[in-house]
Amino acid sequence: MARIKPQTLLQQSKKKKGPSRISLTTILTCSLIVALFVFLLHTTYRHWSYRSKLQSENGFSGSETEALHLYAKKPDLPGYAVFSTSKGTIVVELYKESAPEVVDEFIYLCQKNRFSGMLFHHVIKHYSIQVGNSQDLGVAEDWILGGKHHSQPDASLKHDAFLVGTPRGNPKNKGFEIFITTAPIPDLSEKLIIFGRVIKGEHVVQEIEEVDTDEHYRPKSTIKINDITLRMKI
Numbered sequence: 001m002a003r004i005k006p007q008t009l010l011q012q013s014k015k016k017k018g019p020s021r022i023s024l025t026t027i028l029t030c031s032l033i034v035a036l037f038v039f040l041l042h043t044t045y046r047h048w049s050y051r052s053k054l055q056s057e058n059g060f061s062g063s064e065t066e067a068l069h070l071y072a073k074k075p076d077l078p079g080y081a082v083f084s085t086s087k088g089t090i091v092v093e094l095y096k097e098s099a100p101e102v103v104d105e106f107i108y109l110c111q112k113n114r115f116s117g118m119l120f121h122h123v124i125k126h127y128s129i130q131v132g133n134s135q136d137l138g139v140a141e142d143w144i145l146g147g148k149h150h151s152q153p154d155a156s157l158k159h160d161a162f163l164v165g166t167p168r169g170n171p172k173n174k175g176f177e178i179f180i181t182t183a184p185i186p187d188l189s190e191k192l193i194i195f196g197r198v199i200k201g202e203h204v205v206q207e208i209e210e211v212d213t214d215e216h217y218r219p220k221s222t223i224k225i226n227d228i229t230l231r232m233k234i
Helices: 008-015 026-058 062-072 100-111 140-144 202-209
Strands: 080-085 089-096 119-125 128-131 165-166 178-181 193-200 225-231
Touching: 089 100, 089 202, 100 193, 100 225, 119 202, 128 202, 193 202
Parallel strands: none
Antiparallel strands: 080 089, 080 225, 089 193, 119 128, 128 178, 165 178, 165 193
16 A cells, blocks of 8 residues: 655645634624514514404405405505584594504495494593494593593693594404594593594584483484595595
8 A cells, every 4th residue: 555645644734624714794694684584574474463353353354354455555545534424524634644554444444334324322521422333432431430531621631632543452343443532632542543633523523522421421312424435635
């Protein structure tokens, strides 16, 4: 067997490379890829979570929920809703920028005539009028239990009257509830998602507020929404 010369062994050892180092650029690139992947997972989760919420709360089928999301992608959404009630007309400007998901849902329900015939089932002076399918007081219950509805409205509060909102974390199978405030409300943003404001027909809101109610704040006479018409301009 031929012997390898020491000089040859030295040259071979020089050719062997040590462990390669991972560059900072490679680490940053991998970190960005992982962050992007996590972001996409989070976005997908929110999308499907919101779809599931719509289906459970409003009884939408899968095709109806998909139609809602397709409708919401249209660039020219209505900016106003005209409530025709048994007491008169109320015009609401929709907050498409600050509450886009709620406005999308509201517009879709209007297109399906889900609000036609709905009753104003609770009226609380110096607080709000409430319309929807539920017969619960909802977020108004804390206000009533605290006895605050008997006091005069506090003009120093930042929230104005005639704002239109729906409860945060609305329980399943309760439908879409609408509150129209009749006075500045403390902690309003913690209770409601405000998606619009009354710009015409404030006197109609006040007339509904003044109706006689029973001890449970239910109107003694029937007051309802006849229909809601959506408009691009007023």
